[in-house]
Amino acid sequence: MLYDPAKFSTNKELIDFLYANKRTIIAQKKAEIKHSDAISAMFFDLNNDAIKENQAFVPENGEFKVKAVINTTNFMDSHDDVHLDGIWNKSLKQNRNVMMLQEHKLQFDKIIADGQDLEAYTKNLDWDKLGYQYPGKTQSLIFEFKLKRDRNAFMFDQYSKGFVKNHSVGMQYIQIDMAINNKDYTEEYKVWESNIDKIANRELAEHKGYFFAVKEAKVLEGSAVPIGSNVATPTLDNNVKGQPPLGIDNEPSEDTQWKYVIENLKI
Numbered sequence: 497m498l499y500d501p502a503k504f505s506t507n508k509e510l511i512d513f514l515y516a517n518k519r520t521i522i523a524q525k526k527a528e529i530k531h532s533d534a535i536s537a538m539f540f541d542l543n544n545d546a547i548k549e550n551q552a553f554v555p556e557n558g559e560f561k562v563k564a565v566i567n568t569t570n571f572m573d574s575h576d577d578v579h580l581d582g583i584w585n586k587s588l589k590q591n592r593n594v595m596m597l598q599e600h601k602l603q604f605d606k607i608i609a610d611g612q613d614l615e616a617y618t619k620n621l622d623w624d625k626l627g628y629q630y631p632g633k634t635q636s637l638i639f640e641f642k643l644k645r646d647r648n649a650f651m652f653d654q655y656s657k658g659f660v661k662n663h664s665v666g667m668q669y670i671q672i673d674m675a676i677n678n679k680d681y682t683e684e685y686k687v688w689e690s691n692i693d694k695i696a697n698r699e700l701a702e703h704k705g706y707f708f709a710v711k712e713a714k715v716l717e718g719s720a721v722p723i724g725s726n727v728a729t730p731t732l733d734n735n736v737k738g739q740p741p742l743g744i745d746n747e748p749s750e751d752t753q754w755k756y757v758i759e760n761l762k763i
Contacts, residue, residue: 498524511706515681518674525708526669529716530575531600552658558645562655564596565626566616566718567637567665570694572701577672577708580691581635584618586670587714596641597719598651600666608648608720609641616640616715623696630696637665639718651720664721671711677702 498521504510514521569579594616598606616639623630645652654660675691676684684706691709692698701707 507705511676511678511681514674514706515676515684518684522672522674522708525577525672528668530667530669531664531719531721553656555645555652555656558652559642560656561640562643563638563640564663564718564720565621565636566639566663567667568621568626568634569636570632570634571696572698572707575708576704576706577710578675578691578695578701579710579713580694583635583710583713584637584715586712588616588618591715594715595717596639597666597717598648599721600664600717600719602717605648608643608651613642613644613647614639616718628696632694632696634696637715637718639663654720660720662721662723664719665715666717666719668714668716669710670713673709673711675701675707675709677705 499510499513499517501510504513567579567584569581569583572578593610594614595610596608596614598608616637618635619638620633621636622633626634626636643652643655651660673687674684675687677688677692679685687709688706691707692701695701695707
């Protein structure tokens with residue numbers, strides 16, 4: 497994290513620091529390649545489109561289809577960020593190079609799907625569809641992809657056995673602002689007032705008194721991961737609904753190879 501809340505004696509000291517360093521913190525957040533928001537997976541048989549819902553099954557041939565929720569909006573994550581509805585609109589129209597990867601590794605043998613085998617789009621879902629009793633909806637970033645044994649045999653095996661329970665998005669922030677629950681910070685309070693009612697876990701935002709509102713981001717890739725950095729990480733399953741786990745801050749180290757992608761491709 498770009499700042500350590502534990503180093504401040506009071507919450508006001510922390511918020512004063514965030515406000516005083518707003519431009520620097522936002523610039524740093526924009527410069528990072530972030531990996532966040534693991535959510536859920538659903539599996540489909542290519543022959544009859546039957547939902548497998550993260551259960552083990554035996555593929556009838558060398559490929560099957562996966563539908564994965566890569567990211568959700570209106571949730572305050574472990575980086576104090578809240579992705580807002582519409583965050584992916586521009587990126588999904590412009591980026592033709594999106595990939596599905598294994599653990600954010602930009603390597604040929606870690607690619608799960610891309611090109612015509614992958615479709616990325618957003619869909620509004622009720623929170624209870626993801627196993628949470630929050631009111632309202634979340635705009636989910638969904639990847640539908642064809643998983644082929646001859647493309648990534650290891651992940652083909654992991655998915656078919658139901659071992660892949662989390663996904664994460666690799667992204668770069670474009671438009672981001674600071675929200676503070678204090679009228680003394682005029683502009684920041686406006687951002688707070690405009691968005692606080694949308695946040696599913698608003699109690700966390702109210703407890704901290706601030707958050708960073710992300711209006712636009714570039715989607716670089718989606719990944720299958722053991723665990724992600726957003727606590728809203730249920731697995732859609734026929735038998736067990738996801739329960740909110742303890743907070744986890746497990747941000748992977750930045751993959752510098754993505755700097756080449758950003759600088760050299762129109763995404």
